[in-house]
Amino acid sequence: MVEKVNLKDKILISYGTGGKYTQEFINNYVLKHFKSKILSELLDSAVLNFEMDSKIAFTTDSYTVSPIFFPGGDIGKLSICGTINDLLCVGAIPKYISVSLIIEEGLEFEVIDKILSSIEEVANEENVEIVTGDTKVVEKGSCDKVFITTAGIGVVNKNICLHYNRISPGDVVIISGNIAEHGLAVLLSRGGFGFDCKIQSDCSSLKPMLEQLFNKEISSHIKFMRDPTRGGISAVLNEVVHKRKDVSIEIEEELVPLSGSVKNLCELLSFDPLNIANEGKVVIIVDKNFAEETVKVLRQHPLGKNARIIGEVTTENKGRVILKTTYGTKRIVDMPIAEELPRIC
């Protein structure tokens, strides 16, 4: 009989060996948080039911973040929200999620418990089910505390068809709110800057906001959606013009929504907020005749209160993303090369 673990205990390598310790971990930790009939069967695969005539969306993502707890979230919340948002961005309503953990030996159970609670909380709120998963424990130093891989399955809304190919000149680009908050929150929580500036990560599930949009007639006029995570808005818009070399995207500097503290910090560190990660925002490209209404629907939800039109699809500089500055001049917005590093000297 394996002793029931105490939250203060540390995770030993034995918890990943597939024997009694693993059983103990799954029964007392995982199943405590993830109450799913399908999961509780503990079969080799989850067996799922779907309406036969719907398209299914399937996605996966791995999460590593340092520190694992940051203002506005933690790696658990990040992993489930990220997968939910990826499904939503192809017009799918998320249904089932898998969660796999790679844990560094010696991590406190308490930490894992908190992370699992965060996942549980989002799953309950968003009505998605954790149906399968896996746990491995690796030697100290082989990973940084915990890595999480989530995969998700969703049912695509029949009213919606999102694809690069649908984008045409004249379409309008919308962002659902203030940008660059996640990337800066994580950077600041690593410490070392010697100044006090509080920025919360925007880490959140877009489901309640986007579900409202999907239920409206206008959603059929949405051409493309993507959540601007790593690489920020710059990366998302550059990906579009890379796939669609026959168009350009022009955004206006003045229109890009930024909070005061994000502006300040970006000035200080010489960062371009367009390149910084978001975890609770979506870029939407929509037919211009339905743009205002799309913004209105987004704004009805607190997550979208700062939603606005930031630019349009044009043909003037094909294959490029262009920013119109406050002075009416134009410049290139490039694909970010690597993570932004503060400029000091």
Next chain:
Amino acid sequence: MLYDIIQSFRDTNIVKKELEVITYVAKDIKRDVFIMEVCGTHTMQISKFGLRKLLPKNIKLISGPGCPVCVTPIEYVDKAIYIVRNYNVILATFGDLFRVPGSESSLEKEKSDGKDVRIVYSPEEIIALSKESQDKDIVFLSIGFETTMPGIAAVAKEIKDNGINNVYFLLGNKFFLPALEVLILHSRSYILSNINTTSSIDGFILPGHLSSIIGEKSYLWISKKYNLPGVITGFEPLDILRGIRMILEMIIVNKPEIKNEYTRVVTYEGNIDAKKFILEVFTFKSSKWRGIGVVPDSGVEFKEGYKQYDAEVKFDIPKINNISEFTGCRCNDVLIGKITPFECALFATVCTPENPKGACMVSQEGACAAYYKYERDDV
């Protein structure tokens, strides 16, 4: 609060008014005017805000050597890599140097190879690092102009006063003014090829941050000895345009002087304490500038009493011969404003920020990097 202040220097209406004045004055000058910005942050801002395109056609902005990373020779990065490969040390660096290629590796690559390379945001951090890592020596990659020198000198003093014995500095700092003079001499002998004229530099937009340390008076020789106007300028679009307007006004009345636009930060004397700090710890020596060559009295070495903290004294680093620049690279012409980045055949073809071949592309504030990032197409 900070942003509100910044915003007032970006006000579109005031900027437009300033531009009207510039256009008016420029018309009167009736020839091409070449104004060089010698600070990388100015270069970036000019490109980022598209200021070049707002100016009248006869006002040409050219970029000088103002980025400390760009002018740091490849050998410096090689030395740092040699140390971290051969000694059990923590290499502490500003993020600016992290991705800069040496002759066959970079700090980023060394880190991925398991070497202990840490990015620090301020020199102060190495004190904490030295306490955490008693069993390892810390080597700080000390680069930057007079702007970063006082902070580094203060840390060196603190290390000495507290008897900390596991911190070393790989000194690559540079004094800016000796290089500026070399630049003026160079420019006099060059014909600027970019716009079919025989004019040389007509005036300088002088650095903001650096001047907050060295003060307005450090530049007076520029107008006295070389008859050139210069304006110490802040970094917002309005600052830069005002700086340009002030230079043009001096040109039109033919009365070159050194003026200060950035009075909210820079004083006539500069930061006396900071300058004292620098001279307490460092002394001058000649130093190699990438693209420019060896400039007398432009480098630093520790004074007596601090020499034991010099990484080149502590570690046995083999002599690294001068490394030649990539064939075809015209950074030395770009750095002195002889050509614009667009005129280098490698620009945006072989040489890109992902795969930089020359000094001006390696750092995000280098002239080529700024032109590439924001202006490589005429948009």
